[in-house]
Amino acid sequence: MTASAALHPGLWLAAAGVAAVFLRGRARQAVLLAAPLAALAFLWALPDGPHGAWSFLGFEATLVRLDNLSRLFATIFAVMAFAGALYALGQASRLEVPAALVYAGSAIGAALAGDLLTLFVFWELMAVGSTLVLWSAGPQAFAASRRYLAMHLLGGVLLMAGIAGHVAATGSIAFHLMRPDTVATALILAGFLLNAGAPPVSAWLPDAYPEASWSGMVFLSAFTTKTAVYALLRGFAGTEILVPIGLFMVFYGIVYAILENDMRRILAYSIVNQVGFMVTGAGIGTEMAVNGAAAHAFTHILYKALLLMSAGAVLLQTGKRKCTDLGGLFRTMPLTAACGIVGALAISSFPLTSGFVSKSMVSQAAADGHLQAVWLLLTAASAGVFLHAGIKFPWFVFFQKDSGLRPAEPPPAMRAAMVLLAFLCVAIGVVPGPLYALLPYPVHYVPYTAGHVVAMLQLLLFSGLAFFLLLPMLRRTLTITLDTDWAWRRLAPAAWAPVEAAIEVARRGVLGPARDLLARAAGAVARFGSPQGAFGGAWSVRAMAGWVVALLAALLILTYR
């Protein structure tokens, strides 16, 4: 291991997380806050190129490959780890933030990984770390965390089978651009996509993340899906199948977010939606599209975390999650509301926010590539994003009606974290140059042209108008049955109803029988394997000896020539 790789930012961050489990008080806080900053410093102290050769499983593996793409993702992961640690400084769970640092450290490790083996090692570590973050929320999260872990280990199985096959076929563990034209590379792609929240298993994300604690979801939103986006950009940029997959995710997220009533589940669906933009970008695969997807991952981590911090503050101070139970909180939580609005504007790509300078790069890439249909869908989706995340979240939580709740602002550390991210969202929006300088390819894109700004404002204006025109109708039913989602479905614009119904049918048709089958299989295992069962129970000596003779007889017969 070379001296430069001794400063591996991810490993140090993860080690600091492990150490923090055993610390208490100020020392703990100092470690939790200093470790991400140190990781950031280490990262930028390393020059481009490969570092840290290590021998693993008989291969010459490379711990770190630094170039623009990996540096960009590692940077935003470290920044996010710091902001999250600051926000969660008052988290009562002793495990959550240390686990989050392990999680962030392994995400950095995955982004920096110089080959497929190293990537896989950090990939699995990430699954363990994120499950621990989810667990820390307490007993109500156990069931969700079990499903989450099972899903990610299944993804690990796909990925490992793919990598093993790819290595067997090529004899090399190098992680370069691939085509999913062999079984092995297709499995690798499937493993990546599972973590990105792609169909048909997008549901793991909104199923698990909202069960995390008020601070846990801030961490969860940032790393897993974005590491997958990084891996797709590195390994499968320009793979056409990613375009329809990404577009499906975009609209899946919008439809479900509009139908949802739990504020953090809205934001979870919104993650699927936003990652859909990035996956589409990876599918288009031009320099512009890769730039756009990478930039969008960067800005999305910041504003989604900001939105989730704002939602987390509301959850912590009120204990309520449903939009119908909330409302009017701007009176006593003005700062939280303001930060939530900044995040909402950024996710809606409002000019002068970070979302504006990144998201349009993907649609521009579609336009440049003469993918008219893709461009049109992405533009329509931008309006949908504004509806579900840009207006719906702040409106129902902070305005709408007076819920009678009068919660105080959250503690100072949480406010500081929100202000930091809000500042970054605006700063990147106003001065996009530094972000563009970080991107993998040279940027020739100018976000602030009159055409762009006017087009975006028009789009936002009209979709905002649509929202408020629909509002009287929404409000009338809100007072009666907002809790039941069928009312939402009836209110949902007619165009979405059939799509939604089809998804629902498919979901019931697949998930219902699958769940029955699992329950039946579990029952069979219990009957078969338990100490009272036929297999796990007490065997008589006669039965054991009978099997010995049977096997011997079988061997003799089968090998008789």
Next chain:
Amino acid sequence: MLAQHLPVLVAVVPLVAAPLIVVARSGFLGWVTALLVAAATTAMSAALLAQATASGTISYAIGSWPPPWGIEYRVDAANALVALLVSAVALVVVPYARRSVSAEVGQDRQYLFYALLMLCLAGLLGMALTGDAFNLFVFLEISSLSTYVLIALGRHRRALLAAYQYLVLGTTGATFYVIGVGLLYLATGTLNFADMAVRLADVRDARPLAAGLAFITAGIGLKLALFPLHAWLPNAYACAPSAVSAFVAATATKVSIYVLMRVYFSVFGVDAVFRDLPTGAILAVLSVAAMFAASAAAIVQPDLKRLLAFSSVGQVGYITLGISLGSAPGLAAAMAHVVNHGITKGALFLLAGAMALRLGGTGMDRVAGLARTMPVTAFAFVVGGLSLIGVPGTAGFASKWALVSAAIEAGRWWIAGAVLLSSLLAVAYVWRFVECAYFREPPAGAPDRDEAPADMTGPALALTAAVVAAGLFASPVLEASTRAAAALMGFAR
């Protein structure tokens, strides 16, 4: 001078120590002797492995009777590795045993425990290092008989039943082995493995050989807990004293696996076993069945030691699956898993013994809330569990990787898929421990924090650390296994 006698000394030292301990009739002196012997055999095995790696096969003729007439001890990169595993596990278990045995075995019988442990060690090392088929049978019986008694020393009366069942079955297995060896002896006129390998080529009638192979497979298959001949194992492991469970689980089945490898790859050769006969297919089916059935049964066990025992049956399935590929990479993967699973399961049983000491048992209801009362033990157990699953950074991952790669290289995707999917079952049984230990409240009146004493926790944690070390720095074990596979396959030459 002494160095040239190392191959036989490794087995003779513990064999001589056993009666000395009986004569001394002192638990403490027995423990000290066992500790010294374990340290000595570990050092000698390491020296042998280094020597065999550096300069190839070492042949030692007992009493200077040259092979194939006299008994030959033949040490190469394969059996020296197995001997090192066995002695190193003994070196970890003996310090641990002092307190564990005091708690679980009556004061007047403790010296017998150490004497029997030495006999068992001698038997296993002898099996590993001998180059003679009948001498192997003798050591097989030495190790088996001592194991039956060691199991019977368990606290509950159920241990007697478990030992009795194992006795009946184990004797059947040993008899089958000796019948198989007899058939080979009739065909070749030799008991020396290397000589047998040469002479088998000239044997015209292959039927007695196939019958011999079937007898040996069934006999050794029983000792290594090949599915469905595994039924003796769960009770034996669950009822034995904790130190015995750890030692036997980590070593006994592994040595039998080595014997099977030796017979298949060295004596008969790959072509005879895997090309001319459907042995590979039979073994693969049984292995996959073990991986799924035993791992599924492990999920629903109400006792942690039984859970680990069923997990062992499933993990042995991975090893025999590697053998069934009939290729050098498959054999190397199997050998790597012999080592990696040996240390993993040893660590887990040691930790379970620490729990048994403090909680009075290892029932799932007793380990509830363990993370609060024994946080270090609970965490180390989770680390061991991750290795059973095969999570990167643990020993289990390295051998799982090797196995999957070998299966793909042999063009058997379904085997690779079965390995990976069945590891999800391991997730389920490890999760059961996590759920009990971390998410349940400790029983009322449980002490606040109550780790087992350092002389038990220390060895257990040392072995757990080895699991992580073998995961992070996987190359030494994999390289040693590759050399072992080469030695097994290039035996007679």
